[in-house]
Amino acid sequence: MLNVDLIEKMGNIVGTENISVASCELYCYSSDASQIRGMPEVVIKPRTTAQVSDIVRLAYEHNIPVTARGAGTGLSGGCVPLEGGIVLDMSGMNRIVEFDLDNLQVIVEPGIVQEKLNKALEPYGFFFPPDPGSSAMCTIGGLIANNGSGMRSVKYGTTRSYVLGLEIVMADGKIIKTGSKTMKTVAGYSLTDLFVGSEGTLGIITQAIIKVRALPKERSVIFASFKTPELAGKAVVKVLSSGIVPSACEILDSNIIRALNNYDPKLNLPQAGAILLFEVDGSEAEVKEGINLIVKACEDLASAIRTASDKKERDEIWAARRLAGAAISRLDPVRTRVYVGEDVGVPIKEIPKMLHKVDEISKEFDLPIMTYGHIGDGNLHTGMCIDMLSDEDWMKLNAAADKIHRTAIELGGTVTAEHGVGSARSEYMRLELGSALDVMITIKKALDPKGILNPGKMGV
Amino acid sequence: MEKDLRSILKCVRCGTCRSVCPVFEEAGWESASSRGRMLIALGIHNGLEVDENVLNSLNMCTTCGLCEQMCPSGASPVQVVQDTRRKLMLKGRMTDAQLVLRDETTSKGNPLGETQYRHSWLGDIADIKKHAPYVFFVGCLGSYRYPELTRRTFDLLKKFDVTLIPEEVCCGSPLLRTGSDPDSLVSKNMEQIKKIGAHTIITGCAGCYTTLKNDYPGDLKVIHVSEFLAERLPEMDLKHLDLKVTYHDPCHLGRCNGVFDAPRKIITSICELKEMKSHHEQSRCCGAGGGVLKGYPDLSMALSKKRLEEIPEGVDYLVTSCPLCRTNLQRGGPKVEVIDILDLLKMAMK
Numbered sequence: 183m184l185n186v187d188l189i190e191k192m193g194n195i196v197g198t199e200n201i202s203v204a205s206c207e208l209y210c211y212s213s214d215a216s217q218i219r220g221m222p223e224v225v226i227k228p229r230t231t232a233q234v235s236d237i238v239r240l241a242y243e244h245n246i247p248v249t250a251r252g253a254g255t256g257l258s259g260g261c262v263p264l265e266g267g268i269v270l271d272m273s274g275m276n277r278i279v280e281f282d283l284d285n286l287q288v289i290v291e292p293g294i295v296q297e298k299l300n301k302a303l304e305p306y307g308f309f310f311p312p313d314p315g316s317s318a319m320c321t322i323g324g325l326i327a328n329n330g331s332g333m334r335s336v337k338y339g340t341t342r343s344y345v346l347g348l349e350i351v352m353a354d355g356k357i358i359k360t361g362s363k364t365m366k367t368v369a370g371y372s373l374t375d376l377f378v379g380s381e382g383t384l385g386i387i388t389q390a391i392i393k394v395r396a397l398p399k400e401r402s403v404i405f406a407s408f409k410t411p412e413l414a415g416k417a418v419v420k421v422l423s424s425g426i427v428p429s430a431c432e433i434l435d436s437n438i439i440r441a442l443n444n445y446d447p448k449l450n451l452p453q454a455g456a457i458l459l460f461e462v463d464g465s466e467a468e469v470k471e472g473i474n475l476i477v478k479a480c481e482d483l484a485s486a487i488r489t490a491s492d493k494k495e496r497d498e499i500w501a502a503r504r505l506a507g508a509a510i511s512r513l514d515p516v517r518t519r520v521y522v523g524e525d526v527g528v529p530i531k532e533i534p535k536m537l538h539k540v541d542e543i544s545k546e547f548d549l550p551i552m553t554y555g556h557i558g559d560g561n562l563h564t565g566m567c568i569d570m571l572s573d574e575d576w577m578k579l580n581a582a583a584d585k586i587h588r589t590a591i592e593l594g595g596t597v598t599a600e601h602g603v604g605s606a607r608s609e610y611m612r613l614e615l616g617s618a619l620d621v622m623i624t625i626k627k628a629l630d631p632k633g634i635l636n637p638g639k640m641g642v
Numbered sequence: 643m644e645k646d647l648r649s650i651l652k653c654v655r656c657g658t659c660r661s662v663c664p665v666f667e668e669a670g671w672e673s674a675s676s677r678g679r680m681l682i683a684l685g686i687h688n689g690l691e692v693d694e695n696v697l698n699s700l701n702m703c704t705t706c707g708l709c710e711q712m713c714p715s716g717a718s719p720v721q722v723v724q725d726t727r728r729k730l731m732l733k734g735r736m737t738d739a740q741l742v743l744r745d746e747t748t749s750k751g752n753p754l755g756e757t758q759y760r761h762s763w764l765g766d767i768a769d770i771k772k773h774a775p776y777v778f779f780v781g782c783l784g785s786y787r788y789p790e791l792t793r794r795t796f797d798l799l800k801k802f803d804v805t806l807i808p809e810e811v812c813c814g815s816p817l818l819r820t821g822s823d824p825d826s827l828v829s830k831n832m833e834q835i836k837k838i839g840a841h842t843i844i845t846g847c848a849g850c851y852t853t854l855k856n857d858y859p860g861d862l863k864v865i866h867v868s869e870f871l872a873e874r875l876p877e878m879d880l881k882h883l884d885l886k887v888t889y890h891d892p893c894h895l896g897r898c899n900g901v902f903d904a905p906r907k908i909i910t911s912i913c914e915l916k917e918m919k920s921h922h923e924q925s926r927c928c929g930a931g932g933g934v935l936k937g938y939p940d941l942s943m944a945l946s947k948k949r950l951e952e953i954p955e956g957v958d959y960l961v962t963s964c965p966l967c968r969t970n971l972q973r974g975g976p977k978v979e980v981i982d983i984l985d986l987l988k989m990a991m992k
């Protein structure tokens with residue numbers, strides 16, 4: 183395992199200012215936003231692909247676990263080093279290597295933060311569409327590794343749709359490039375797709391060719407209020423089957439509404455049983471038509487419908503919505519939001535049923551469950567707040583989360599639609615994937631025979 | 643104990659603060675971010691060994707409050723940092739800078755090591771009235787580093803029935819921010835304020851402002867000199883100046899206490915104001931607060947330079963309303979002169 187000699191060698195590779203074994207530093211790198219914990223033995227901040235390669239090669243030779251980390255905003259323990267070893271903090275590799283906008287792409291290092299990339303693209307009239315709630319802090323590397331998505335995925339899809347190619351450091355330190363700068367290629371297995379969503383278990387991403395889109399000319403946001411979340415769920419099914427593809431379709435239940443009004447009182451959201459937030463983007467005519475269709479589809483079910491008055495109101499509601507999950511901690515001084523069982527996805531038609539089941543689970547365990555999320559693609563976030571000092575609350579929380587996961591699978595859904603498996607959800611992999619998990623294990627063994635890359639994750 | 647722990651446990655480790663913490667931006671290590679400090683506070687509770695790195699992490703925070711402003715879950719990282727500094731101080735765990743600040747400030751009544759009479763800037767001691775409705779709390783930097791500005795400010799204020807605290811000592815801010823006990827200073831100032839019978843304290847320093855307002859006993863009415871004067875502009879007969887200036891919101895005045903409008907009211911009644919890149923609640927820190935200028939001068943300088951990059955093109959001055967911000971922004975090598983809002987006022991007085 184790690185000894186002084188090896189640490190010195192690693193220091194020689196990255197420079198002593200980019201390596202730390204200070205106990206408080208290790209402690210800071212022992213968690214993400216989930217409840218998973220694991221202490222690294224060393225934290226390294228590489229600056230170049232060559233450094234990553236040299237470090238991984240050394241780790242390979244000495245059987246040392248290597249866990250990549252972006253901003254540590256993950257909700258599954260993905261970047262938590264369960265078996266110690268090295269944490270590679272990739273957030274310092276954050277350059278935009280090339281703007282190739284004529285080819286609708288940029289080449290970036292993995293540490294660049296989503297929002298910073300979009301700020302850099304905006305003046306050119308482009309954007310990278312996947313917009314998680316954590317866009318102000320999470321890295322593109324983390325998004326690729328988790329195949330993250332966000333509010334606009336109902337129209338624009340997940341991160342996967344925007345990765346044309348990757349540069350990867352493999353478990354033995356070898357550097358490979360997947361994909362290409364072309365908009366399509368069928369040369370060989372789609373290794374790019376394999377690495378997207380592989381959560382750092384198959385290789386370390388050191389560069390990515392990212393496809394970008396032209397910013398839409400217009401955007402408009404509609405707020406539709408409903409008496410119950412289930413009615414809102416029905417409205418979503420109706421809207422989506424009416425042929426319109428909104429650029430966002432989010433649900434907020436009454437507790438989330440209260441939390442957001444508390445976080446930003448300017449929002450002044452109506453205190454309904456649930457609100458659906460729809461966004462439509464495109465040309466002026468497309469937006470107009472989209473709004474009309476949504477209003478028509480919701481009319482019979484909603485208690486009130488209105489459009490955001492201007493860009494400012496729109497920006498404010500999205501900024502607040504992004505942080506809704508954490509904002510529910512504000513509702514009670516002794517309770518804190520715990521991200522467990524928070525990311526299920528179900529087929530769109532099953533949304534009302536899932537919402538109903540969540541309500542039943544909430545009653546069964548006497549635990550308020552707040553629902554919000556990207557309902558337009560069937561992804562529901564179920565937010566639970568507990569007294570962190572109460573063992574009983576922890577028990578209820580874990581039992582409720584387990585039931586939520588199993589219910590989603592029973593409805594033909596998934597335990598994680600975007601946050602990743604990590605170690606928080608690895609126990610459900612067999613149930614959800616069946617024998618496909620064996621294929622994953624075979625791939626993992628082939629690419630990382632010593633099992634040094636992010637061990638203990640994804641059920642592999 | 644449980645209250646402290648609950649306050650730490652409010653943090654959901656979402657990392658929102660990490661994306662705005664200016665200290666993290668410089669250092670790049672988790673332990674230098676607000677989330678890192680919250681984790682370390684939890685770690686200490688769980689038995690994490692307190693070493694030099696722990697002390698550095700906690701003491702590198704400028705207490706600018708930007709993390710708290712942005713924190714979705716309603717955690718109070720600044721309070722946690724200050725409380726943890728205090729807890730460790732009580733156990734004798736502190737940096738050299740904390741120790742020097744504590745000893746200098748408690749023994750000399752100011753953190754600057756000065757021993758001469760605090761109101762030496764004052765021409766005529768008779769101007770200190772025994773009783774008055776208003777007290778001008780000068781502050782240490784005002785007394786010792788900006789005596790000329792202080793004299794002019796008081797000349798203006800005394801027309802409005804304002805007096806001074808005869809034996810003023812440091813408000814206690816440097817001690818509070820860095821985990822020491824300010825009680826003896828607080829009592830000394832309070833006793834005199836009571837004797838004067840003042841209902842309102844006026845100060846020109848953001849650090850004094852937040853301390854007097856939020857950490858002194860009772861409910862003293864505290865206002866910034868810009869708030870006092872913004873209400874009296876018509877009485878001051880000001881001329882318009884053909885200048886364009888920008889304004890730095892001191893964290894402890896703006897974000898932490900909501901004083902944004904008064905300084906802007908004064909500025910726009912005199913000349914044109916062009917905002918810095920970040921302003922009001924989102925304003926970047928000058929880098930001096932929380933003991934960082936004293937303890938980590940290089941870091942403090944780097945933070946100052948970052949703030950100075952936010953000066954818009956085509957302005958003649960960078961105006962601020964806190965002598966500590968002014969000092970540190972000046973250290974950073976600004977492309978335009980940094981002045982106090984009272985300096986601008988003086989230029990506009992006929």
Ligand SMILES: Cc1cc2nc3c(=O)[nH]c(=O)nc-3n(C[C@H](O)[C@H](O)[C@H](O)COP(=O)(O)OP(=O)(O)OC[C@H]3O[C@@H](n4cnc5c(N)ncnc54)[C@H](O)[C@@H]3O)c2cc1C
Nearest residue numbers: 252253254255256260314315321323324327330331382387
């Ligand atoms: C408030 C909040 C809201 C959120 N909202 C959303 C949302 O709407 N949608 C969503 O999808 N997620 C959301 N998330 C979860 C999280 O932000 C995403 O999973 C994000 O992609 C993680 O990025 P990160 O940079 O923080 O990665 P980390 O958490 O550091 O790591 C995540 C995974 O990526 C791997 N990894 C990181 N960098 C590399 C690399 N260079 N090479 C190989 N592997 C790597 C890690 O090993 C780990 O497995 C939210 C989180 C929070 C706290």
Ligand code: SF4
Nearest residue numbers: 653654656657659713
């Ligand atoms: S923003 Fe608040 S909740 Fe999020 S990591 Fe920082 S202190 Fe914790």
Ligand code: SF4
Nearest residue numbers: 663676703706707709
């Ligand atoms: S108060 Fe300022 S310096 Fe301190 S942790 Fe928060 S953002 Fe960083």
